[in-house]
Amino acid sequence: MSILNFFGRAPKKSAEAARERLQILLAHERAGLQGTDFLPQLQREILDVIRRYVEVDDERVQVSLDREQHLSVLEVNIELPVSGQRR
């Protein structure tokens, strides 16, 4: 996987477009069909952890969950306020 393409595009460089972003991908590969799918619960707890480090506006959080037979992938995209950056 290309890290440079992780966000689908290169980081913006202009000051106007300056944004901080945090992307979380959680993938759970299950051996059996009945494996517990704990990703949605995990997502809430991980967001709580992240809030200890940065300011997270609920309106700036996008979550998508993709469930397949043996693989669940949870993607969380968070746009962070640049003001939250410590300089």
Next chain:
Amino acid sequence: MSILNFFGRAPKKSAEAARERLQILLAHERAGLQGTDFLPQLQREILDVIRRYVEVDDERVQVSLDREQHLSVLEVNIELPVSGQRR
């Protein structure tokens, strides 16, 4: 990004090779160079959260951190015991 290639290969199907795996990718795109890089600390707390849901053997956890100018990517791969699966 192709979800099917998330683990670099398709999930194994034979019973012998049955494994549960959890992969976590955390990417932090910083607007400035001095942005706080909190991913290593976040990693520990996220592992603590995951341990509430599944049994995690420290020897089965692989962590890599890739730091670039504006982007840090933390990758955590955890092999879960199949016995930990609730059936």
